[in-house]
Each structure stands twice: as C-alpha cells, then as structure tokens.
Amino acid sequence: MSQVNNRSYEEKRETLQDLAPEELEEIEAEDDEDEYDLPALPNAEEYDEIRMRCAPNPNGPWHVGHARMPAVIGTYRDRYDGWFCVRFDDTDPETKRPDLDAYDAILEDLAYLGFEPDDVYRASDRLETYYEYARELIEMGGAYTCDLPGEEFSELKNAGKPSPNRDKDPETVLDEFEAMIAGEYESGEIVLRVKTDIEHKNPALRDWVAFRMIDTPHPRAEASEYRCWPMLDFQSGIDDHLLGITHIIRGIDLQDSAKRQQFVYEYFDWEYPEVVHWGHVQIDAYDVKMSTSTIADLISAGDLEGWDDPRAPTLASLRQRGIRGEAIVSAMTGLGTSTSDVDLAMSSIYAENRELIDDDTDRRFFVREGDQIPLTGNPPEKATPPLHPDHEDRGVREIPISDSVLLESEDLPTSGERIWLKGLGCFQYTDDRLQYTGEEIDVVREGGVDVVHWVPTSESVPVRMRTLDGDVTGQAEPGVDSLENEMVQFERVGFARIDGTDEDGRLLAYNAHP
RNA sequence: GCUCCGAUAGUGUAGUCCGGCCAAUCAUAUUGCCCUCUCGAGGCAAUGACCGGGGUUCAAAUCCCCGUCGGAGCACCA
Incomplete structure (x- = not known):
C-alpha cells in the first residue's frame, strides 16, 4: 500500500488505467464535477x-x-x-x-x-407560425374551440366532465379558429383548447387553453393587428x-x-x-419587494428615484453601485438549481465583488458628518498615504494639511488620548485640539493608539453617498472629484462608485458594500 | 378539495440515484487571535446542520412508510 502511495499522481493514474479503466473514468468525471458550482445538466x-x-x-x-x-x-x-x-x-x-x-x-x-x-x-413576431401549428393540431383532432365561460368550464373540469364542445368535428373547429384569427370574436367569447385527458388525475392538466381573444392591441406596431393570442404553454x-x-x-x-x-x-x-425546475429566490437586505410591478409603482409614486435607485433591488441599481455583473453571476450559480425556495444573502454578492475589485481599487478618505478639530504642534505640511497598501508602486496621494481636520465623531479621542491620523502622524488630544507629537508608527504597533481616517477642513470635497439605507453626507479628501465613474475604497467606510456631481454641487457616490 | 415538488449549520451548497470511507464538504456569516498605518486584503481558530416518528439492515443523511412544515399548480397571466 505504501508503495502505491509513494508513486506520483501520473504513475498511479497509469496503473489504474491498466487495471480498471472504467473506474478511472468515473473518478475523473467526479473531479471535473468539482470544478463547477452547478450540477451537470441531465443527459x-x-x-x-x-x-x-x-x-x-x-x-x-x-x-x-x-x-x-x-x-x-x-x-x-x-x-x-x-x-x-x-x-x-x-x-x-x-x-x-x-x-x-x-x-x-x-x-x-x-x-x-x-x-x-x-x-x-x-x-x-411569430404568431403566423403558432397559427400554423394550431391548424395542424386541429386537423388531428387535438384541439377544439370552446365558447363556455371560464367558470362553467372550470366546474365541469373539476368534476372530470368534458365541455359540450369537445366533440365538434375538426372542420367546424377549423372554421371557428380561422374566425378567431380574423378577429371575428371579442375577448372572452371563445378559446381554443388542447384536448388532453379530461379525467386526468391532476386537474391542472385537463384540456387547457391554447389561444384566446384579446381586444387590446399589442404595444409593438408589428403585432398590433393581432387579436387571437396563444397562451404561454402553447407558444413556448x-x-x-x-x-x-x-x-x-x-x-x-x-x-x-x-x-x-x-x-x-x-x-x-x-x-x-x-x-x-428551481424554486423562488428571495434576497435579504432590501425593504422593497422584489417584483417588477411593485418597483414600477414605487417609482411612479416617487418613493424611488428610478430603476437604478440604490434602494431598489434591481440590476440597474447594483450596476450603479459598482457591483460587477460577474459577482452576481457567481452568487447565483452558487445557489445551484434546487427546487426549494432559497434566500440569497446580499453579503455573498458583496464577498464575490470585493474579491474582484479589492486589488484594483485605490484608497481614499471620506469622513461622514465630520467634527472639525484644530491641529497644533507643527505637523507636516502634507500627508502621503499610499493609493493602495498592497501596491506601493502605485504611489501616494498628497493631501495638503490646513490648520484643522475633520474626524468622524465616533473616532474622537477622549482628552489626553493619542490617535494616529492615517498617512500623517501621531497626535494627542488636549484642550479640544490635536497636538502633533512627532512620534513614529511604533506607537501604533505597541498598541493603545487608534488609527483613524480624516480629511483636511479646507480643500476637501463635499460628498453625498447614496446607500441602501438612504443618503450619507460628508467630506472626501481633495482630488476625489476627478474620479468620475471610478471605484474607490473609502478607508474604514466601504467601497463606492464615484458617479458625478449632484444638483447641489456635491460629489455623488454610490456605496457598494463594506 | 384535487395534483405535484421539496426539507443538511444564520444563509447557500456537497453528499442522497448505487447504504459503510459522513462524529457530514465548501463558501458566506458571526466571534476571537495573528498580521497590517482600514472596520479592506491575507493567515489561524472557534461557532453551527442531516424536520419528527417508525421500519428494513451488521450498518441509514442516504432505502421504505406515516406524520409535520414549506412551496407550486388546478387562469381566457407569464
């Protein structure tokens, strides 16, 4: 046994090929299967x-x-x-x-x-084709025109009893069907039914409707003259x-x-x-029901700004937020094709997307509703945080320092405490000011000094970031306004897509995910 | 009422067809630690599931039966 295990994979494969080629085939087929999220298609x-x-x-x-x-x-x-x-x-x-x-x-x-x-x-575009096959079906005796009101037919059907129209001869049926096509009936007057098995144990399958009359013209000009329309089951x-x-x-x-x-x-x-067949998908994280008509209603009522509103569970909205289609596809194929209903966690789309974009996405600072804190103690004139911590070769951002910075209120230190402003240096908070201490990064490594993001008070860019839960406003570091249509990671806040300028002159960003 | 499906951790999924290698896979999530000038990335660890009851069997997540729960269809919607 140990002899076998010491051999290389190739050797083992060859040995197995000689001894049991069928088993090898099976093993390798299973290996192939492992590469896919989705099960193999039947046959x-x-x-x-x-x-x-x-x-x-x-x-x-x-x-x-x-x-x-x-x-x-x-x-x-x-x-x-x-x-x-x-x-x-x-x-x-x-x-x-x-x-x-x-x-x-x-x-x-x-x-x-x-x-x-x-x-x-x-x-x-294909109505004439459907008509052709319907005529053929009628000639075979496989369909009949039926003028029974829906409810009456339903009662008969549930009792397993045929419609009185069921045994019409094909010629009569054909004549009536041609009249349907010619638009000589009105909506609800008559239908064409497929003759199945009126006693089938599953009532859902008994003599279903193949064509019905619809008075309303189709919105496409090419199809607007037709009145006799096939049902999905026939057409499809x-x-x-x-x-x-x-x-x-x-x-x-x-x-x-x-x-x-x-x-x-x-x-x-x-x-x-x-x-x-697969079950229904529900997606967590949204307040809005995932239904085309519900979303359309909310838009026309003004509750949503459009199909790409970040609060709308639409593909247009995810695209607007900078989520790649590929991430959605991965998350979807990960669900497999089971027939039971599934809940898709948005976090799994986010996880896929983060993996796709993290490496390419440069870092920036964005302070939400910042508190202004004066700086003292002769800090450096500019900060030079890297564009990406894992890619020094991309260089640094140069952020000019004015006499004060904005910090998120959650990051405000208590009096006497030191904090490290990312890319700038160490400060001690005393008398409502940040006093530059000139200490090296070692103080962070030793512990006890929190690292926070910040922006200079002057020259920073006003930002409105749209998120799933509503808008967030604040200030981003200088230069962010030149990044239209690019992805950024606002450090310690999350990934976002920079869109453009909104009607109030603020930079508009769409939050993608943490 | 009639008829079809389905049920594995918070979520999704593998395994079920052909019972044993399953004290059950992987991902995500959450938590902790390491690393890091991010609450990102990376590394490590922990958490957490076979719907219930019977039966068959040496052996059941897997096969059978009965329940329970969930979903779908019984439209002149798709």
Whole structure:
C-alpha cells in the first residue's frame, strides 16, 4: 500500500488505467464535477449541442432575481460550449402588457451580467407560425374551440366532465379558429383548447387553453393587428421545439407546464426537452419587494428615484453601485438549481465583488458628518498615504494639511488620548485640539493608539453617498472629484462608485458594500 | 378539495440515484487571535446542520412508510 502511495499522481493514474479503466473514468468525471458550482445538466452527453433559451416577459427592467436565469444558462453555455437565445414571450398585450423599453433594457441587463445571447426572438413576431401549428393540431383532432365561460368550464373540469364542445368535428373547429384569427370574436367569447385527458388525475392538466381573444392591441406596431393570442404553454412549447431547445430551465411555477405541453408534443410526435425546475429566490437586505410591478409603482409614486435607485433591488441599481455583473453571476450559480425556495444573502454578492475589485481599487478618505478639530504642534505640511497598501508602486496621494481636520465623531479621542491620523502622524488630544507629537508608527504597533481616517477642513470635497439605507453626507479628501465613474475604497467606510456631481454641487457616490 | 415538488449549520451548497470511507464538504456569516498605518486584503481558530416518528439492515443523511412544515399548480397571466 505504501508503495502505491509513494508513486506520483501520473504513475498511479497509469496503473489504474491498466487495471480498471472504467473506474478511472468515473473518478475523473467526479473531479471535473468539482470544478463547477452547478450540477451537470441531465443527459448532457446525449446531445451534440446544448441549446437553451432565456424567455423573459418584457414588462420591465430586471430585478436581481431575474439574474438567475441568464447566470445559470450563460454558465452552462460556456461549460458545454452550447447555445442560448433570448426569446421574449410577449404574448399577453393586456394583463402582462409588454413595456416597449424593456426589450432593450433586458438585453442591456444581460450584457451587464457578461452574456450575449446567440440569438434574439420575439414571440409577437411569430404568431403566423403558432397559427400554423394550431391548424395542424386541429386537423388531428387535438384541439377544439370552446365558447363556455371560464367558470362553467372550470366546474365541469373539476368534476372530470368534458365541455359540450369537445366533440365538434375538426372542420367546424377549423372554421371557428380561422374566425378567431380574423378577429371575428371579442375577448372572452371563445378559446381554443388542447384536448388532453379530461379525467386526468391532476386537474391542472385537463384540456387547457391554447389561444384566446384579446381586444387590446399589442404595444409593438408589428403585432398590433393581432387579436387571437396563444397562451404561454402553447407558444413556448412550439417554439422550444422549433428552436431545437435541448434543456429548459425554469421556475417551479411552471412545474406543470412540461406535463401540459407534453400532450401537444405527443400529437406532433416530438421529443420533449430535458427540464430543470428551481424554486423562488428571495434576497435579504432590501425593504422593497422584489417584483417588477411593485418597483414600477414605487417609482411612479416617487418613493424611488428610478430603476437604478440604490434602494431598489434591481440590476440597474447594483450596476450603479459598482457591483460587477460577474459577482452576481457567481452568487447565483452558487445557489445551484434546487427546487426549494432559497434566500440569497446580499453579503455573498458583496464577498464575490470585493474579491474582484479589492486589488484594483485605490484608497481614499471620506469622513461622514465630520467634527472639525484644530491641529497644533507643527505637523507636516502634507500627508502621503499610499493609493493602495498592497501596491506601493502605485504611489501616494498628497493631501495638503490646513490648520484643522475633520474626524468622524465616533473616532474622537477622549482628552489626553493619542490617535494616529492615517498617512500623517501621531497626535494627542488636549484642550479640544490635536497636538502633533512627532512620534513614529511604533506607537501604533505597541498598541493603545487608534488609527483613524480624516480629511483636511479646507480643500476637501463635499460628498453625498447614496446607500441602501438612504443618503450619507460628508467630506472626501481633495482630488476625489476627478474620479468620475471610478471605484474607490473609502478607508474604514466601504467601497463606492464615484458617479458625478449632484444638483447641489456635491460629489455623488454610490456605496457598494463594506 | 384535487395534483405535484421539496426539507443538511444564520444563509447557500456537497453528499442522497448505487447504504459503510459522513462524529457530514465548501463558501458566506458571526466571534476571537495573528498580521497590517482600514472596520479592506491575507493567515489561524472557534461557532453551527442531516424536520419528527417508525421500519428494513451488521450498518441509514442516504432505502421504505406515516406524520409535520414549506412551496407550486388546478387562469381566457407569464
């Protein structure tokens, strides 16, 4: 045994290759698996190309929860060298009415996360295709027009009893369906149902609606003349097949969809794709409910300043704060794909982001609501703290010293105590002043002298920093105002993105995380 | 009411398919120590979980049954 263990990895591998090639394969497959957060896709090896779709409803910009779909699909695409498209499932012009700006906003959100779809489709461009397949289905006897009011059908269905329309001959059905397409019915008058199994033990699967009439025109000009719209289960089922989708990834709210769509697939003799379902994601740290319509309401009520307000749980807001899309993707793929509901801690996004940006992000001072303290005792004329403590080669900031500094009130020493102003030197607090002592950094190492950040009273830059919990104001060291669109770490305060100047002439910063 | 899912530390996750190497992995979080001119980074350590009850078995996080709890669907929403 010890002989075996003394051999090198390569030698052991070769020996095992000879003795038990199958076991070696298994061991190495498991090793590969360890490199990924996400589990392997089901039966991935059976497909020449893994093809997936991200099928959002374009009714607003994305919130953080939406990032899960592209994060996972995009990561799988990279892993399997596969393909994915964005398909806007915008087939409800009324209750989930598409927002024309959202199509592009969603593609931008996707780009922010670091993914570019291989193709983009809009279901509202493809109505004629859906009609074609519906006609075929009708000819096969797989669908029927039904003018029963919803409630009446529901009662029959729950009792396992068929609609009286169920046995219409296909020609009549086809005529009525053509009339639906021609817009000869009004909303609610008639629907096209897929004939499934009216006695199926799961009532959710019995004779579901494939097409219904909608009087409200679609907001897209290209689709505004259509009145007969497919339901998600029909549209999505047809499209998934036509696009050659091999793996469908979606939420548990669509758990029964696969079973419903399977009836259509059986009529057409198609193979249903592999399906992965996951639960809902909740994110801690936000007061605002993560829902597109709730956020939209808060914005129009003026409670939020826009989709990128730092208090809004949106991707636009995280981008504004300087959080990299990559950090969100890592946190999302770390959740895996379990079907139970999960809580994502913002701290895990922060941890990923900190790791990404810490090394590149220079340090600055920012004092929140500072107290002004005079300096005495001939301190140096300028302070020279390093831009980054781990990278001396980047050089130092030069901060001119005036006759007083601002300190955060929490950092105010008690009388007689010494503190070390970072990058400047040691001071003793006496008679409400800071008296320069000229002592070396050893006094900090010996203990008992706290190290604090500070800014000079004159020349410092007024700052408004927006955070998840509201705004924080204060003063930043000189020069910070030239860092527009850059990340900084305000030492002992946190990472922030410098944005620009606000309407009051203050520098606007967005807090990312500690 | 009918039908489907699911349950491992504060959070997420590995392990469950094919029972033993699991007094249970990793990350995050929290706390303490070391290092440091940051409450950042880095290092070390601690904290903390198999929903409950039965059964099968030499052996159960893993298989079976019954509960409990949670989620989802039963829309002319997606």
